[in-house]
Amino acid sequence: TKKAIIIGSGIAGLATAIRIRNQGFEVAVYESNMYPGGKLTELDQQGYRFDCGPSLFTMPQFIENLFIESGRSIKDYFQYSKKEVICNYFYEDGTRFTAFADIDKFAKEATSVFDTDMKSIQKYLKKSKSKYDLTSSLFLENSLHKLSTYLTTDTIKAIANLASLDLNKSLHEFNSGVFEDSRLVQFFDRFATYNGSSPYLTPGIMSMIPHLEQGYGTFFPKGGMYSITRSLYQLAIDLGVTFHFETKVDQILVRHKRALGVRIGDLVKESDLVVSNMDIVPTYKKLLPDQKAPKKVLSQNRSSSALIFYWGIRKEFPEMDLHNIFFSKNYKEEFEYIFDKKQVFDDPTVYINISSKNEKADAPDGCENWFVMINVPGNEGQEWDEILRTAKENILKKVSRLLHVDIEPLIETEEILDPRSIESKTQSFQGSLYGSSSNNKYAAFLRHPNFSRKIQNLYFCGGSVHPGGGIPLCLLSGKIVSELVKKDFT
Ligand code: FAD
Known part of the structure; x- marks a missing residue:
């Protein structure tokens, strides 16, 4: 053998x-x-259970295939359910938006919250799907590099210049060209962070990512x-x-x-x-x-890293769901801080994941397990202890302001993960979450x-x-x- x-x-x-x-x-x-x-991995602390790293589960078929190909029944090992609400968004101007999985419901909600119409939303999502369908088999499911031995630089350039892929503009430029409402542009810009990139640098082709959520759905694995x-x-x-x-x-x-x-x-x-x-x-x-x-x-360049506070919270928040985003007021500056200054912006976009919304056992009765994350640059020897202290203050201020509740007194337990510990625990260079960033149009080839x-x-x-x-x-x-x-x- x-x-x-x-x-x-x-x-x-x-x-x-x-x-x-x-x-x-x-x-x-x-x-x-x-x-x-x-x-x-996961973490247990005083009656709370936390998933430490990834929290968003998409494309379960890739896991399912492993069981099928192994001749085993997935049900004996792994179960999951589809989410009806993908994510709740909170803006500094008081806007709240719920992204539903159902496309019609999503478009209806978007038109009632943002300055847009059903047609524009549906057209955007359709284009997102066509970009994914056009490129997934070439870029994602094969060894691009075995292929690229046969592809000349000219061919690669020709692919990169296909207008329909929007590789020659940034994701933000693409989104701004479609939508006028800056809140909706920010919503669609955020998908750049799914691979640790900046919407102001990553190419417009990344507008295929919403299709993964809206077209294929988001899921929650039983047990987290x-x-x-x-x-x-x-x-x-x-x-x-x-x-x-x-x-x-x-x-x-x-x-x-x-x-x-x-x-x-x-x-x-x-x-x-x-x-x-x-x-x-x-x-x-x-x-x-x-x-x-x-x-x-x-x-x-490496993708972004993360600063995460795992907080046991002594209260329940019905306005939140499994995934919640509290947007920065100035998205452009936030990404300049991450990728140019390699520092942390003082009004960061805060992501809160609460698995106890789906898995009651993950927190004591009347409590919630908050995984509170902001995107930060990779570890290049910054003063992380100081950054951590300031970031915690800024996060608490922001979330308390947008939820109208003082959060700090509700924190029962705390654990922290930062770029240094991500690097030491997993050997990821600079603690980046997704390897190299996709902040340029040739990233897939590089x-x-x-x-x-x-x-x-x-x-x-x-x-x-x-x-x-x-x-x-x-x-x-x-x-x-x-x-x-x-x-x-x-
Ligand atoms: P890693 O998870 O990086 O593991 C590598 C393993 O190799 C480690 O166990 C390490 O100990 C071991 N190892 C390294 N060197 C050696 C050696 N010399 N000898 C022996 N063992 C060694 N992805 C999503 O899909 N959705 C999300 O919501 C999401 N959110 C994230 C949030 C955070 C905070 C983090 C950290 C990541 C997130 N990701 C998310 C990204 C996702 O977690 C990673 O892309 C994925 O888990 C990486 O898996 P990997 O196989 O590359 O290996």
């Missing part, structure tokens, strides 16, 4: 392990933490987001994948341009192939110190491929490589790697 080694048990590492195991490989996963999941990790880990175990926790891989062993296995301290573990689920930057820096690194790819061009039998999965960050794309990276492995080994 051929042996495969996977470095890291993030969501992409788990998906890759499952798929390669299904091809008959003996699969061993080495994970430096005591637990699987990487960024997708952590059930995704738990169920994939259990599936991998049931299929016979072996896991080694608290085992940090120190080096990928290469001889004659071929990956031979890994080194863990003094131990050598041999294998026929190696997949790294570690962020691509430290993979080269730490695990492949003797190999020439692809400088251009690795020097891409992500690292899912294989090594120089070293045979070495593959890469996860949010820092093609096709990108976020659970759905990480799962797709696992699929692409398994397809490459299948081709290379049969």
